[in-house]
Amino acid sequence: MLEIINLHARVGDKQILNGISLQVRVGEVHAIMGPNGSGKSTLAQVLAGHPAYEVTAGQATFQGRDLLDLEPEERARAGLFLAFQYPVEIPGVSNAYFLRAALNEIRKARGQEELDPIDFMDLAEEKLKLVEWGPDILSRAVNAGFSGGEKKRNEILQMAVLEPTLAILDETDSGLDIDALRIVAEGVNRLRRPDNATVVVTHYQRLLNYIVPDFVHVIAAGRIVRSGGRELALELEAKGYEWLTEAVPA
Amino acid sequence: MSRAILQDYQALHPQGAPQAGWLGRLRQRGLDRFQETGYPTSRDEDWRFVDLAPLTGAEFRVGGDSPAVRPEALAPYRYPGTECMLLVFVNGQFVPGLSDLGSVPAGVTVGSLASITARQTELLGHHLGRYAPIESSGFTALNTALIADGLLLHVARDVQVPRPIHALFVTAGDPAGLATHPRNLVVLEPGARASVIESYAGLSEGAYFTNAVTEAIVGDGAVLEYLKIQRESERAFHVGTTHMRHGRDSRGTSHSVSFGAALCRNNLDVVLDGPGVEAQMLGLYMGRDRQEVDNHTSLLHAHPNCSTREVYKGILDGRAHGVFNGKIYVTPIAQKTDAKQTNRALLLSDHARIDTKPQLEIFADDVKCTHGATVGALDQQASFYLKSRGVAGPLARKILTYAFAAEVLDEIPFPAVRESLEAVVMARLNARGE
Numbered sequence: 086m087l088e089i090i091n092l093h094a095r096v097g098d099k100q101i102l103n104g105i106s107l108q109v110r111v112g113e114v115h116a117i118m119g120p121n122g123s124g125k126s127t128l129a130q131v132l133a134g135h136p137a138y139e140v141t142a143g144q145a146t147f148q149g150r151d152l153l154d155l156e157p158e159e160r161a162r163a164g165l166f167l168a169f170q171y172p173v174e175i176p177g178v179s180n181a182y183f184l185r186a187a188l189n190e191i192r193k194a195r196g197q198e199e200l201d202p203i204d205f206m207d208l209a210e211e212k213l214k215l216v217e218w219g220p221d222i223l224s225r226a227v228n229a230g231f232s233g234g235e236k237k238r239n240e241i242l243q244m245a246v247l248e249p250t251l252a253i254l255d256e257t258d259s260g261l262d263i264d265a266l267r268i269v270a271e272g273v274n275r276l277r278r279p280d281n282a283t284v285v286v287t288h289y290q291r292l293l294n295y296i297v298p299d300f301v302h303v304i305a306a307g308r309i310v311r312s313g314g315r316e317l318a319l320e321l322e323a324k325g326y327e328w329l330t331e332a333v334p335a
Numbered sequence: 336m337s338r339a340i341l342q343d344y345q346a347l348h349p350q351g352a353p354q355a356g357w358l359g360r361l362r363q364r365g366l367d368r369f370q371e372t373g374y375p376t377s378r379d380e381d382w383r384f385v386d387l388a389p390l391t392g393a394e395f396r397v398g399g400d401s402p403a404v405r406p407e408a409l410a411p412y413r414y415p416g417t418e419c420m421l422l423v424f425v426n427g428q429f430v431p432g433l434s435d436l437g438s439v440p441a442g443v444t445v446g447s448l449a450s451i452t453a454r455q456t457e458l459l460g461h462h463l464g465r466y467a468p469i470e471s472s473g474f475t476a477l478n479t480a481l482i483a484d485g486l487l488l489h490v491a492r493d494v495q496v497p498r499p500i501h502a503l504f505v506t507a508g509d510p511a512g513l514a515t516h517p518r519n520l521v522v523l524e525p526g527a528r529a530s531v532i533e534s535y536a537g538l539s540e541g542a543y544f545t546n547a548v549t550e551a552i553v554g555d556g557a558v559l560e561y562l563k564i565q566r567e568s569e570r571a572f573h574v575g576t577t578h579m580r581h582g583r584d585s586r587g588t589s590h591s592v593s594f595g596a597a598l599c600r601n602n603l604d605v606v607l608d609g610p611g612v613e614a615q616m617l618g619l620y621m622g623r624d625r626q627e628v629d630n631h632t633s634l635l636h637a638h639p640n641c642s643t644r645e646v647y648k649g650i651l652d653g654r655a656h657g658v659f660n661g662k663i664y665v666t667p668i669a670q671k672t673d674a675k676q677t678n679r680a681l682l683l684s685d686h687a688r689i690d691t692k693p694q695l696e697i698f699a700d701d702v703k704c705t706h707g708a709t710v711g712a713l714d715q716q717a718s719f720y721l722k723s724r725g726v727a728g729p730l731a732r733k734i735l736t737y738a739f740a741a742e743v744l745d746e747i748p749f750p751a752v753r754e755s756l757e758a759v760v761m762a763r764l765n766a767r768g769e
């Protein structure tokens with residue numbers, strides 16, 4: 086579904102990604118871990134098409150299409166979804182309006198009919214159950230004045246509504262309390278289907294008890310320095326990153 | 336000075352009719368001043384960004400009997416979800432049949448200036464014309480010469496007015512050539528609290544002229560929430576001046592929202608006349624086609640320990656032209672002043688223009704004053720966020736422009752008013768037909 090080969094990216098003069106290769110197949114869950122500043126969010130943002138990052142080498146294909154050749158909105162319409170580490174506030178624009186606008190853009194791209202506000206509300210109510218939220222959240226402005234945890238949960242609500250084929254969750258677990266973590270993780274699990282895939286970026290093994298990964302990758306200094314099964318996360322929990330990063334040439 | 340103005344003035348002083356002496360004298364001073372100066376021109380520093388010729392070159396007359404207005408016609412401007420004490424003025428005259436004050440709490444005097452004048456001469460005589468000097472502009476002098484009606488609100492010491500007072504000035508009938516000069520007075524005695532909505536609406540399209548002056552006195556420790564909404568006909572001229580005087584430890588927020596008029600000039604003049612004041616000045620204006628929207632604010636920090644926040648935002652489309660001029664003056668004794676000013680404008684078309692001019696004059700040394708101005712671009716982070724959800728192009732632009740406006744409207748504490756104004760913004764953005 087997603088194939089990344091030797092991806093290099095920089096922002097301004099600062100080289101951040103130094104040759105990432107990664108393959109994600111349908112049905113899989115991948116976890117990406119690694120020290121602060123190692124390039125995890127950059128990888129996620131590059132895949133989503135953030136204009137601040139310049140890809141200097143390498144390729145990425147998504148369902149057979151050259152991902153890097155698509156505009157960010159085309160990537161979203163093709164089924165890519167990024168849950169932001171720092172979701173953006175959009176004052177005055179209600180969650181309901183925003184979600185419906187996004188869903189209808191994606192539905193149009195899929196050749197489906199647009200939903201009117203009434204049909205959308207029916208759908209939204211179903212999706213709210215997935216994140217155990219009441220309907221009030223729909224009338225609040227997108228992320229405006231949301232707590233850190235609420236913003237993260239709102240990302241998962243968006244994911245539930247948009248039903249992406251590939252979801253990249255960038256530290257969605259950071260800032261969630263214990264109950265919210267369980268709710269969000271269960272929500273993500275229930276959104277799994279044999280024809281989609283999930284990449285979770287996290288610092289905590291705890292999340293991986295809920296969302297069990299098929300593969301764990303460690304990024305350091307813009308490279309994947311180790312890949313393994315879920316036991317790698319446990320090993321990292323015990324030993325930290327030093328034993329892996331020491332081997333990386335500066 | 337045109338004959339029309341003189342005739343309007345004489346109509347207020349019919350032969351032999353007795354006048355409250357102070358009011359007659361006040362009008363006379365206004366007239367004398369206007370005769371001396373006339374209207375400002377673009378040679379005046381404070382008026383140089385806009386072309387007043389279409390206004391000052393035309394002739395406008397104060398109306399006779401006001402036309403009948405059906406209550407339904409007021410619905411879009413009444414914000415019924417927010418229960419207010421409502422005063423309606425049609426073509427400058429108070430219309431009791433359209434107004435609804437409900438029960439007026441003890442300690443509150445509220446009504447039309449014209450009907451109260453006789454009873455409250457002492458109050459009026461003391462305050463009227465005191466905070467809005469006729470020297471401030473030809474428009475204020477003219478308004479003073481022709482003082483006839485408007486909102487009068489007096490709130491006694493420590494009294495809280497539970498419902499907002501909404502003074503709605505509509506222009507109706509065949510409005511071409513019509514002038515109104517609303518004059519409002521708001522007096523909050525120490526410790527009083529009130530919310531005032533002053534709104535202007537054009538019920539018919541036409542080239543008429545509104546020239547309003549409001550004086551608001553916020554006594555020591557008093558709290559005033561003041562909202563001015565300008566929704567005139569897009570062919571009309573609107574000059575609205577608000578002078579606000581703050582006593583020690585008082586608090587006040589002024590919201591100014593302008594959508595209408597071919598030419599709109601809002602003057603907001605705030606004087607912090609005691610220490611410990613907290614004041615906010617928030618503004619949103621939208622212009623399209625050839626609309627001109629000029630916001631001039633002036634803030635005088637005359638005492639220590641006052642903090643102010645000013646945020647003005649404009650959205651300009653078509654060949655619209657906006658002006659923001661924000662003056663902040665900090666006197667030598669006004670130590671520990673904290674003043675923040677931001678003005679931002681979005682230009683939705685290549686032909687829209689904005690002139691902005693912050694003017695900070697700071698004569699105290701222990702102060703925190705910041706100002707920032709941005710013109711143009713939509714929020715990049717938010718723009719990418721929308722794209723990452725599949726929303727791009729005109730729809731994304733509409734959503735982000737709306738969000739830009741909503742950030743100001745969000746601070747309006749009356750939900751029905753806020754939602755209604757947000758709907759106006761949305762309707763205007765939808766009407767762009769991009």
Ligand SMILES: Nc1ncnc2c1ncn2[C@@H]1O[C@H](COP(=O)(O)OP(=O)(O)OP(=O)(O)O)[C@@H](O)[C@H]1O
Nearest residue numbers: 096099101119120121122123124125126127128137
């Ligand atoms: N837009 C940018 N401008 C400048 N530097 C950037 C930008 N984005 C990322 N960087 C830098 O690139 C490096 C990698 O950042 P990135 O956000 O990808 O790290 P991360 O692995 O997600 O870290 P964390 O675990 O703290 O979230 C950091 O040094 C960061 O400061």
Ligand SMILES: [Mg+2]
Nearest residue numbers: 125126127170
């Ligand atoms: Mg990160």
